[in-house]
Amino acid sequence: MIKRFALFFLAAVSTMSVFANDVETIVDEHDELSNDFRMRFEVAADWKPVKNLTLNLAQEVRIKNMASELDRLYTTLDISYKVHKYVKVGAAYSFHALYKGNDAWQFRHRGRLHVTGSYSVGDWGLSLRVMPEMTYTVKEINVLEEVNPAWIMRSRFKVDYSFIDKPVKPYLYVEMFNPLVNPTYGNAWLEKMRYAIGAEWSVDAHNKFDFYYLLEHDMGQDISAQLPTITRTQGNQLNHIIGIKYKFVF
Numbered sequence: 001m002i003k004r005f006a007l008f009f010l011a012a013v014s015t016m017s018v019f020a021n022d023v024e025t026i027v028d029e030h031d032e033l034s035n036d037f038r039m040r041f042e043v044a045a046d047w048k049p050v051k052n053l054t055l056n057l058a059q060e061v062r063i064k065n066m067a068s069e070l071d072r073l074y075t076t077l078d079i080s081y082k083v084h085k086y087v088k089v090g091a092a093y094s095f096h097a098l099y100k101g102n103d104a105w106q107f108r109h110r111g112r113l114h115v116t117g118s119y120s121v122g123d124w125g126l127s128l129r130v131m132p133e134m135t136y137t138v139k140e141i142n143v144l145e146e147v148n149p150a151w152i153m154r155s156r157f158k159v160d161y162s163f164i165d166k167p168v169k170p171y172l173y174v175e176m177f178n179p180l181v182n183p184t185y186g187n188a189w190l191e192k193m194r195y196a197i198g199a200e201w202s203v204d205a206h207n208k209f210d211f212y213y214l215l216e217h218d219m220g221q222d223i224s225a226q227l228p229t230i231t232r233t234q235g236n237q238l239n240h241i242i243g244i245k246y247k248f249v250f
Contacts, residue, residue: 024228026185031236038071039063040214040243047250052082064239073097080114088116096135110135125160132180144184144225151180152191160200167202185230188221198243210245 044058056078064071073096080090096108112133119126136149155178160171177192198212216239224231 022227023185023230025230027229027231028234029231030234034237036064036237036239037066038239038241039067040241042243042245044245044247045250046247054080056080070099072099086117086119088118090114090116107138108135109138123162123164125158125162127156127158127160129156129158130154131156142225144230145223147181147183147186153178153180156194169200169202170198171200172197182221183223185225186221186223186232188219188234191218191220193217193219206249208247208249210243210247212243212245214241214243215239216241 040060040062042058042060044056047055049055056076058074058076058078060074060076062071062074063069074094076092076094078090078092080088082088090113092112092114094110094112096110098106098108100106110133112131114129114131116127116129118128131154133152133154134149135152139148141148154175156173156175158171158173160169162169173194173196175194175196176190177194179186179188179191182188194214194216196212196214198210201209201211203209218235218237218239220235222233222235224233
């Protein structure tokens with residue numbers, strides 16, 4: 001077993017050395033700013049089988065290209081547990097179906113863990129969520145251009161306000177996406193920023209809506225390996241997103 005592992009390790013190092021010897025030039029470029037209008041629709045259900053434990057099943061549809069083209073479908077199962085008055089932990093699995101046009105689809109599997117700390121100051125609520133996630137895409141890759149699975153750390157700070165006599169809770173949040181693993185010649189540390197404003201509306205004890213506007217700044221790094229040249233292009237796209245969520249609570 002040890003011998004096999006040693007041979008595998010030496011083969012991997014040798015392969016990387018060959019790639020390194022073939023690379024002579026690394027070019028850094030930046031995309032010009034572009035904008036897109038997108039929409040998201042989600043239907044979800046919450047179930048609390050025991051105290052402090054919540055199961056959530058959600059189906060989301062995303063539309064892109066000035067809200068004219070199907071982008072992707074998400075199916076997510078999440079389980080969370082409130083371990084303390086101020087702390088909640090959880091894990092989730094998502095299946096993604098990305099539409100590529102002409103009846104072609106690409107599939108991804110995503111797993112994530114999340115820890116959320118929350119605190120109330122009067123009618124104001126503050127929360128900080130950290131969420132490492134891993135995404136595996138069903139495709140072959142060039143290790144010089146991509147990593148598969150991709151590892152991301154998401155960090156979100158949220159502020160909301162609860163009215164005493166109204167079923168509406170407005171909120172703001174900012175979220176940062178930091179890649180934890182880069183391709184061989186990648187050097188990105190920030191992939192995406194999100195800024196959102198919205199409001200949650202509790203129609204009654206079982207029916208809840210969430211309406212929001214999300215500004216997403218996509219700065220993901222695209223790498224093209226045309227040996228002996230590696231070209232790293234910094235993305236620069238603003239996505240203006242209107243979203244509606246409906247949740248039924250059992």
